[in-house]
Amino acid sequence: MHFTYCPHCGTKLIDKEIGDEGMIPYCDNCSIPLWDMFTTSIIAAVVNEYGEVALLRQNYVSTTKHVCVAGIMKMGEAAEDTVIREVKEEIDQDVESLEFIGSYPYEKKEMLMLGYKATVRKKEFKLSGEVDSVEWVRCEDALPLLREGSIAWQLVKTVIEGEK
DSSP states (O other), X not given: OOOSBOTTTOOBOEEEEOGGGOXXXXXXXXXXXXXXXXXXXXXXXXXXXXXXXXXXXXXXXXXXXXXXXXXXXXXXXXXXXXXXXXXXXXXXXOEEEEEEEEEEEXXXXXXXXXXXEEEEOOOOOOOOTTOSEEEEEEGGGTGGGBOTTSHHHHHHHHHHHHHO
C-alpha cells in the first residue's frame, strides 16, 4: 500500500528525504514518515515421510494449475504458528517440523510470502471450504503441476533440490 494521505490525521503527504531511504511520503502535521506497506503471508510445501508434497486446487487462484498451502499472518501471530494453523485449516495435516526456505516478494498482491517446508505424517485429508481438492504427489513429479516460475514452483523446486 502506498500512502497519499496520512492515515492518522488525513493530511496530504509530502515527499521528504529520510536518511538513506531517499524520498519518503511524510506527514508534516504528525511528523512521521509513512513507508509503503505490504501484507505478510506464508506459503508451505507440505511434505510427508514418503517424499510426497500436498498440492492443492483452488479454482479462485487457478483452474489449470495446483498451488501450495498459503495464508495471511494474523496480528500477533508468528510465521511458524501461521504455517501450522494454515496447514491444519486447509488440509487437516499436523505439522511435525518446519524449515524456513526463503522469502518471496509478490508485488502484484503487495505481499511478502515467507516460504516453509512443513513436514507431516501422512493421513487422510479434510479440506476447508477454500480448497477444491488436494492430492499427494511425488516430489519429483510436482513441478509440472505448478505454474512455472510461480512462488509455489520456486518453493517446491528448492525443497526438492534440498532433498537430493
